[in-house]
Amino acid sequence: MNTRILRPALAVYTAAFLLFLYGPLIVLAILSFQSQTGGPQFPIQEWSTYWYRHLFGLTETSRISQLPVGDSLVRSLVLAFMTTVVSTVLGTMSAEAFRTRFKGSGPVFYLIILGMMVPGVLVGLGMALLSNFAGIDRAWWGTAFVLHVVYTYPFAFLVMLAIFNRFDRSVEEASMSLGVSPAQTFRRVTFPIIFPGVLSAMLFSFTLSYDEFSRTLFTVGRELTLPLSIYGTFSVEIYPNIFAFGVLTTLFSFTLLVIYGVLMKRFTASRAGRFSGQEEAA
Amino acid sequence: MLKLSGVTRRYGDAVALDGLDFIVPDDTYVSLLGASGSGKTTLLRLIAGFEEPDAGELMLGGERLDGKPPHRRDIGFVFQNFALFPHLSVEENVAFGLRHRESKAVPAGSDLNDRVNAALDLVGLTGFGHRGVGEISGGQKQRVALARTLVTEPRIVLLDEPLGALDANLRARMCDELRAIRERLKVSFLHVTGSETEALTMGDTVAVLANGRIAQAQDSTSLFTQPANTAAARHLNAWNLIGGRVKGRTLDTAVGALPISQSLPDGSEAQLAVRFDQIGVCEPDQVPAGQDHFTARYLAGEFNGPTELSFFRADNGDLIQVVNHLSNPRLPDLTEGRTYALHFSPDAALLFEGAA
Numbered sequence: 082m083n084t085r086i087l088r089p090a091l092a093v094y095t096a097a098f099l100l101f102l103y104g105p106l107i108v109l110a111i112l113s114f115q116s117q118t119g120g121p122q123f124p125i126q127e128w129s130t131y132w133y134r135h136l137f138g139l140t141e142t143s144r145i146s147q148l149p150v151g152d153s154l155v156r157s158l159v160l161a162f163m164t165t166v167v168s169t170v171l172g173t174m175s176a177e178a179f180r181t182r183f184k185g186s187g188p189v190f191y192l193i194i195l196g197m198m199v200p201g202v203l204v205g206l207g208m209a210l211l212s213n214f215a216g217i218d219r220a221w222w223g224t225a226f227v228l229h230v231v232y233t234y235p236f237a238f239l240v241m242l243a244i245f246n247r248f249d250r251s252v253e254e255a256s257m258s259l260g261v262s263p264a265q266t267f268r269r270v271t272f273p274i275i276f277p278g279v280l281s282a283m284l285f286s287f288t289l290s291y292d293e294f295s296r297t298l299f300t301v302g303r304e305l306t307l308p309l310s311i312y313g314t315f316s317v318e319i320y321p322n323i324f325a326f327g328v329l330t331t332l333f334s335f336t337l338l339v340i341y342g343v344l345m346k347r348f349t350a351s352r353a354g355r356f357s358g359q360e361e362a363a
Numbered sequence: 364m365l366k367l368s369g370v371t372r373r374y375g376d377a378v379a380l381d382g383l384d385f386i387v388p389d390d391t392y393v394s395l396l397g398a399s400g401s402g403k404t405t406l407l408r409l410i411a412g413f414e415e416p417d418a419g420e421l422m423l424g425g426e427r428l429d430g431k432p433p434h435r436r437d438i439g440f441v442f443q444n445f446a447l448f449p450h451l452s453v454e455e456n457v458a459f460g461l462r463h464r465e466s467k468a469v470p471a472g473s474d475l476n477d478r479v480n481a482a483l484d485l486v487g488l489t490g491f492g493h494r495g496v497g498e499i500s501g502g503q504k505q506r507v508a509l510a511r512t513l514v515t516e517p518r519i520v521l522l523d524e525p526l527g528a529l530d531a532n533l534r535a536r537m538c539d540e541l542r543a544i545r546e547r548l549k550v551s552f553l554h555v556t557g558s559e560t561e562a563l564t565m566g567d568t569v570a571v572l573a574n575g576r577i578a579q580a581q582d583s584t585s586l587f588t589q590p591a592n593t594a595a596a597r598h599l600n601a602w603n604l605i606g607g608r609v610k611g612r613t614l615d616t617a618v619g620a621l622p623i624s625q626s627l628p629d630g631s632e633a634q635l636a637v638r639f640d641q642i643g644v645c646e647p648d649q650v651p652a653g654q655d656h657f658t659a660r661y662l663a664g665e666f667n668g669p670t671e672l673s674f675f676r677a678d679n680g681d682l683i684q685v686v687n688h689l690s691n692p693r694l695p696d697l698t699e700g701r702t703y704a705l706h707f708s709p710d711a712a713l714l715f716e717g718a719a
Contacts, residue, residue, distance in 0.1 A: 251446035254413050255508075257433040258440035259460030259515050266434075269463055273450045 106331065113324035121319045132325040148322050150310055156221050157291055157307035163222070164229040164290035169282045171230070172237025173275070176245050197235040201295030204228060209299040219302035228296040233289045237282035244278030277348050284341050288334070364389050365410065365519055365551070370419035371575075372405055379405045381575030382419065387519065387551050392542060393580075394554045394566030396598050401572050403555045407521045410553070411440045423518060434465055439517030443524040445508040447496040453507050454492035457482050460515040482514035485544060502533045509541075513548065520545075522554045526561060538564055559600050563587060571595045588638075593715045596636050603642070603683050605635045605657075606718070614714075617679030618657035623714050634715040639686040641711040644673070644694045647704045656706035659683050661697045673697060675705060 112121060113133070117140075119126035134140045138147050175193065179186055205228065212224050219225070252274070256266040272279075294308045301309060307330075314323060365387040372380040379402035387393050397403035408414045410421060412433035421428035428436055448456050457479045461469040469475045483489055486506035491499065496507065505525060512520055525541070526534045542565065545552045556562050562569050563583040570580035573594035579586060590596040593604060607616030609627045614620065614635055621635055643654070650656045659675035662682075673694065675683040683705060687694045697703065 249444070249446065251442045251444060252448055254411070254433070255440065255442060255446040255511075256448070256459070256463075257413075258411055258436075258438060258517075259511065260434050260437065260464030260466065261460065262434050262465045263432075265463050265465070269459070270448055274448075 106327075109324045110328050110331075112321055113328050115321040115324075119321070121321050121324065132320070132322045133329075135322050136325050136329075148314060148326055150307060150326060153305050153307045153310035156304060160221055160226060160229060160306060161287045161291040163226060164233055165283050165286040167230050168233040168237045168286040168290075169279060171234050172239075172241045172282050172286075173279060175238050176241035179242060180245050180248075180250075193238055194235050196231045197233075201232070201293075202298070204231070205296045205299035208296075212300070219300050221297070221301045221304055221306055224300040224302070225297045225306070228300055229290045229293055232293065232296055233286040236285040236289060240282040240285060241275070241278055244275050248275065277345055280341060280344055280348075284337070287337070291334075364424060365553075366422045367406075367410075368420055368422075370406075370409060370416045370421065372402070372409060372414065372416050378575055380409070380416070383572075383576050385570065385577045385580070387553050388568070389551055390549045392545050392552045392554065392565055392567045393570060394556060394562040394568075395570045395572055396556060396559055396562035397572035398598065399557055402575055403557075403572050404523055406572065407440070407523050407553070407555055410519075411438050411521055412436050437518045439512035439515065439520040441505075441508050441512050441520065441522040441525050443527050445504045445528070447504055447507055447511070449496060451496070452492065453483070453488065453494050453496060453499065454479055456496060456507055457492075457511045457514055460511060464515065478514055482510040485513065485547070486510045487540070501529055502537065505529060505537060509544070513544070513550075517550065519551045519553060522552060524556055525554065526556070534561070541565065559598060563599075571598045573598060590636070590713070593634050593636070593717070596713070596715070601639050601686075602636045602713075603639065604715075605637070605677075605681065605683075607633065607635070609633055616657075617681065618659065618677045621655055621657065621712075622709060624709060624712075625714055627714075627716060631716065632718040634717070636713040636715060637707045637711060639672070639684050640688070641707050642683070642685045643706050644685060644697065644703050645706065646695075647702065650704045650706050653708070654706035655709050655712065656704045658702050658704050660702050661699055663699060664697065675703070 111125070112123070114128050114130065115121070115125055115132065116127035116129040117131045131140065136148055179190070208224055208228055209219065212219050217224065248271075252270055253266050256270045257263065261269065292308050293306075294312070297306050297309060305313065311323065311326070367383060367385040370380055370383045370385075371378070383406070385406075395403055395406070405414065409416050410428070412428070412431060416429055419429075423436070423438070428438075448459060451459065458471075458475055461475055461478060462471060469478065479492070480489075483492060486509050488503060488506050488510065491503065491507075496504065499507070505528075509525075522541075526537055529537060538561070541552070541554070554562075554565050556565075563586070566583060568580055569583050569586050571578040571586070571590075571594065578594035578598070579591045581591075586595065587599060587601065590599060590602065596602040596604060605614075605616050605618060605621070607614040607621070609615070609623070609629055609631050610620070611629065612623060612626065614623050614633055616635070623633070623635070627633055643651070644661075645651070647658055657677070659677045662674040662676050665672040665674070669689055671687045671689065673685045673687065675685065677683055685694065685705065
């Protein structure tokens, strides 16, 4: 096919696809600037930042109560942070273990991967039953936390596995032949080289945990995480303050992404010359 | 002195090293010649401690090596792919071992800087310290790898095909420099290579690794002119081997009966070896008096610059090679497809007992 037709056609297709991808978000973002009198739908009565102020309790008291998300936001952030740390450490450690192709590594691989494959609702329900049976109170920092790790750990593991796959083992051997102990070798050689991968594993774990719903639903106990408490407000009535909140959390996610990008750039692109060393001359 | 006795290493059913005995004397450049897959890299990895032997023992200066973790062996290793630390500068690469090693670590400071600079001077990289390792050429990387190893003053330095990744010009220069550096430091180098010219050029002692054992270890000239067995002769890539069965004082080969100097039991198998540069070529009816000869068909010539290699096919299909030096040509003009007599002095032929 003629590239003079194909290229613009693909460009239009890609643009349409991106629009489709971000359409819902854009609609929410527009509606979040609805005035006090307007509802959660078009048309926009009047452009205003009322719902943003309402979110932070900066408006005079109104019929509509403030969105009860403050505590759950903190909970979700803490939970996502805990999950990120544990999953990334576990994922890195197990990927490191898989480099040796230990006996039984095949089945173990699939058992780990299963954690992200099994339906969340089932695992959540199972966990709830198990904790009832064992007499353990359900809590976001306990039962839900365990399931978040079970869910995100395979992702971190897979990312690290891919990183170690193209890792040139001889740099570690070189370090040891210089008299440097295995622990120091990991700290001074292995970790700096795999760091971009660790960063990606952290990003995965954090985002997946931050908006996890189905696994959390049955295991969270009385104190809800953010996705659950937002869902809870739907059952009453929807006001544009939810949209405003959505825009703010999206901005927060973008910030994380930008930090990730900047860190990645610092550790790879700006030192491209040095980092191209991975697997070179092989 | 590094002493290996009865070292065996198996991978599943494959035997890489089979009861190998070997000695690397102090203050010597030893090159180890082996075909690819002969287990030469395995041997280095066993010495360095990256792998452990299934049997046998390794001693360095009276101290048992096997079983010790690599970082406590005090053995330098220069990798074929250099294995520089990609996240560190040239300087940091060289300083790495001194700064972070388990025992006798040198803290950052002027002492460390002096030693790093001295090492960079030694390999001719003065002023390159601040570069990233991705910003330097292959030859320079090789030097950084060497400096990084030498600065820690190991008891012996292992080099795994250190020149393999360099182009021919650079290889020749690094050959000289490696020897010069070693002589200044008085430490033993064990240099593994698949190239017979590199092995012969570099080594004070050249060892040939074949079938999981050291076939021969001797100085370059002796090894080249008097290989002790067929394995050594074959690895030098300079000897034609003609196999046959002993019959009185002749060897009954596929190219005819050839006289032999030693008396061997009738019917035993033996190999006659004649070096590429000691075979003369002439018309079948003009063989000089006193020369042994056989006939073979001329296949083709290969021009290598100062030398020319001529290939002949014997009646049984064996390939015979003859080398001619351009400055001192011995061969007549050859026509492809014609049969010639290949003759050699009886003194030039070596006889090895046993089958091919």
